[in-house]
Amino acid sequence: MNYTLEEIARLAGVSRSTVSRVINHHPNVRPEVRERVWRIIREVGYQPHAAARNLVTRRSQIVGVVIPETIPKVFSDPYFPAVLRGIFDALMERGYHLMLSLLSPPQEEDFYQRALRGRVVDGIIVLSAQVTDPLIRRAYEEGLPVVSIGRYPQEPGVSYVDADNVGGGRMATEHLLRLGWRRVATIAGPQTMAPGIDRLEGYRAALQAWGIRPSPDWIAEGDFTEAGGYMAMRRLLSARPDAVFVASDLMAMGALKALREAGLRVPEDMAIVGYDDVELAQFTDPPLTTVRQPIYELGRVAVQLLLHQLEEDVREPQRVILPTELVIRASCGALRQIGMPEWRGDLASRNSGEPGFPY
Amino acid sequence: MNYTLEEIARLAGVSRSTVSRVINHHPNVRPEVRERVWRIIREVGYQPHAAARNLVTRRSQIVGVVIPETIPKVFSDPYFPAVLRGIFDALMERGYHLMLSLLSPPQEEDFYQRALRGRVVDGIIVLSAQVTDPLIRRAYEEGLPVVSIGRYPQEPGVSYVDADNVGGGRMATEHLLRLGWRRVATIAGPQTMAPGIDRLEGYRAALQAWGIRPSPDWIAEGDFTEAGGYMAMRRLLSARPDAVFVASDLMAMGALKALREAGLRVPEDMAIVGYDDVELAQFTDPPLTTVRQPIYELGRVAVQLLLHQLEEDVREPQRVILPTELVIRASCGALRQIGMPEWRGDLASRNSGEPGFPY
DNA sequence: CTCCATGATGAGAGCGCTCTCATACATGAT
DNA sequence: ATCATGTATGAGAGCGCTCTCATCATGGAG
Numbered sequence: 001m002n003y004t005l006e007e008i009a010r011l012a013g014v015s016r017s018t019v020s021r022v023i024n025h026h027p028n029v030r031p032e033v034r035e036r037v038w039r040i041i042r043e044v045g046y047q048p049h050a051a052a053r054n055l056v057t058r059r060s061q062i063v064g065v066v067i068p069e070t071i072p073k074v075f076s077d078p079y080f081p082a083v084l085r086g087i088f089d090a091l092m093e094r095g096y097h098l099m100l101s102l103l104s105p106p107q108e109e110d111f112y113q114r115a116l117r118g119r120v121v122d123g124i125i126v127l128s129a130q131v132t133d134p135l136i137r138r139a140y141e142e143g144l145p146v147v148s149i150g151r152y153p154q155e156p157g158v159s160y161v162d163a164d165n166v167g168g169g170r171m172a173t174e175h176l177l178r179l180g181w182r183r184v185a186t187i188a189g190p191q192t193m194a195p196g197i198d199r200l201e202g203y204r205a206a207l208q209a210w211g212i213r214p215s216p217d218w219i220a221e222g223d224f225t226e227a228g229g230y231m232a233m234r235r236l237l238s239a240r241p242d243a244v245f246v247a248s249d250l251m252a253m254g255a256l257k258a259l260r261e262a263g264l265r266v267p268e269d270m271a272i273v274g275y276d277d278v279e280l281a282q283f284t285d286p287p288l289t290t291v292r293q294p295i296y297e298l299g300r301v302a303v304q305l306l307l308h309q310l311e312e313d314v315r316e317p318q319r320v321i322l323p324t325e326l327v328i329r330a331s332c333g334a335l336r337q338i339g340m341p342e343w344r345g346d347l348a349s350r351n352s353g354e355p356g357f358p359y
Numbered sequence: 360m361n362y363t364l365e366e367i368a369r370l371a372g373v374s375r376s377t378v379s380r381v382i383n384h385h386p387n388v389r390p391e392v393r394e395r396v397w398r399i400i401r402e403v404g405y406q407p408h409a410a411a412r413n414l415v416t417r418r419s420q421i422v423g424v425v426i427p428e429t430i431p432k433v434f435s436d437p438y439f440p441a442v443l444r445g446i447f448d449a450l451m452e453r454g455y456h457l458m459l460s461l462l463s464p465p466q467e468e469d470f471y472q473r474a475l476r477g478r479v480v481d482g483i484i485v486l487s488a489q490v491t492d493p494l495i496r497r498a499y500e501e502g503l504p505v506v507s508i509g510r511y512p513q514e515p516g517v518s519y520v521d522a523d524n525v526g527g528g529r530m531a532t533e534h535l536l537r538l539g540w541r542r543v544a545t546i547a548g549p550q551t552m553a554p555g556i557d558r559l560e561g562y563r564a565a566l567q568a569w570g571i572r573p574s575p576d577w578i579a580e581g582d583f584t585e586a587g588g589y590m591a592m593r594r595l596l597s598a599r600p601d602a603v604f605v606a607s608d609l610m611a612m613g614a615l616k617a618l619r620e621a622g623l624r625v626p627e628d629m630a631i632v633g634y635d636d637v638e639l640a641q642f643t644d645p646p647l648t649t650v651r652q653p654i655y656e657l658g659r660v661a662v663q664l665l666l667h668q669l670e671e672d673v674r675e676p677q678r679v680i681l682p683t684e685l686v687i688r689a690s691c692g693a694l695r696q697i698g699m700p701e702w703r704g705d706l707a708s709r710n711s712g713e714p715g716f717p718y
Numbered sequence: 719c720t721c722c723a724t725g726a727t728g729a730g731a732g733c734g735c736t737c738t739c740a741t742a743c744a745t746g747a748t
Numbered sequence: 749a750t751c752a753t754g755t756a757t758g759a760g761a762g763c764g765c766t767c768t769c770a771t772c773a774t775g776g777a778g
Binding site for chain 2: 762764765766767
């Protein structure tokens, strides 16, 4: 039923060593022999026993993907599925497996001990690491390659991939400025999370580039939830902004609700730009102009970085920042001003299924 | 840096065998010796090398979770995250790891060969298996335990866990009947998918129990998407139903849109009950009465079944059907009729955060 | 006191693979 | 012809663990 190297060797009339060479594509095997061995392997459906191989190579061909439980809600946005797909596809192509860990704090110690110390995984990819992730430090000390998806500046030795949150925030804000809005406020994310910090920094940079000094009450902090966006927008109303860059679509949806309740029209009375391009952003009223991140790519690149460290035995950390993309819909008011030449080239029209923006 | 059994044995002044006994909780070790060995293990942070152990035990302590790529969209509803959590938690408790596979057809063969034949996993859990899933058959032939989440009647030997879709459909429909609606139509799911078939069967059973013969044009088939629900509802309008059981919340949202366009009020002109209790069901206008499935539990039970097969070496397939729960909100009209005694006991009020239904 | 069941321990084989080293043979330079 | 070089192959050790079997001590029954 289940063959071993030994048996394949016997069937092919060669030694175990030779079969091993064939399997591992070692050059020094006569083509004729190589053929014969492959044929037999295919015939009997032989597959090397993973554990036996791992034992001697000291590699499991398994990469751990750690998702801190802190963010269970966010799971319902397309972020995690997409990034997981990117990771999975890239791993699959390279012959690796994906071990998923949805860790809550009490499970962390156990996971660390079993999976990391027991060498179940060859390395780990950590999603949206909190500023102080004990697992990252431990893996790092353990000598296991780690890549964080999402900026992780704490541990100097850790590689990460991130979307350009600063650039995205800046792009969104400049888009509003270019459309003629001048009192551009923002609903920022929590300033304890890297995306929250970075997108706000982008907002500030845009205003500064345009010589505008934001009043402090133009900045309201939300918590990346719809409810948080709703509250933040209500606080913002007294500052009478004419446009708002909202650091997440979920918050933008809350903001839209608050505006509707306040009797303000979007974008006539107030323009809105969101962030993330969640599925629902195209169905809000009005559809949300937003910033799209290369989520799938984030996953793929994380795998590239990790396997590079792993296979080339590189230890220096690497950082990759991927560009974001503006998706123009109705909430920013741009669609009402079609034809203004100064927009050309700045606005992307690749907004999935929507009729293209007619420049 | 990384210790082996041998070294622990030396440090403890015993043989390798004894240390192995201690680790595997074999009774025949003197308490005093056991203590000493554990202390040293803890001191040096020893963890057995997984591959070495797997090689001799022929067990990897890894369970594969296979999600066919056919359903990438559905990923954005809370189903997958919740079921994955259930699986993960249950596996973690039993000392197993979760290997995730987001398989698209071209990857299937490779996965089968590497993961199943290479004995990387001890068994697999398949999510929403299509009616003809080659992986299930193969794993089964391979002698690997398989559990399907979602009914999978094709392979007689395969265990599965499922929510009670028939019961849920029936409960939803009877709820509408009990509220006094008589022309109760349905938007069914695709009749190629088990949930689609089962929920429709529940609908039929409810009508039959009430002695009502549904007209054929009371039944419209959708594809579980919002657009499909919209189209189905438009088709249904000519039949002039007064209530509709919609086999998924997503479709129900499309249906609501169609009704709004047709100028019909919900629930005054038409009552709606959905299915799934997705996050958004509480935010629709009006909030959706719907059927909630024990998704997290589905995952946990799947693990139970799988590990039972695995560890007790049971081969007979097992089937588990978990009950569903009705979540009453505004769309069915029940909230407008508070006080009718005949509802009591039939309606659950555990609808997360919503004010309880006051019976 | 002897006998044998029972408990505690160690020795050693072996899981299925990779990889180093030794060997045999072919090839080309001298 | 001689030797260095390179290629193809096999023998065998060893990865770190588990588990069977042998050994020895212990202690109650006869």
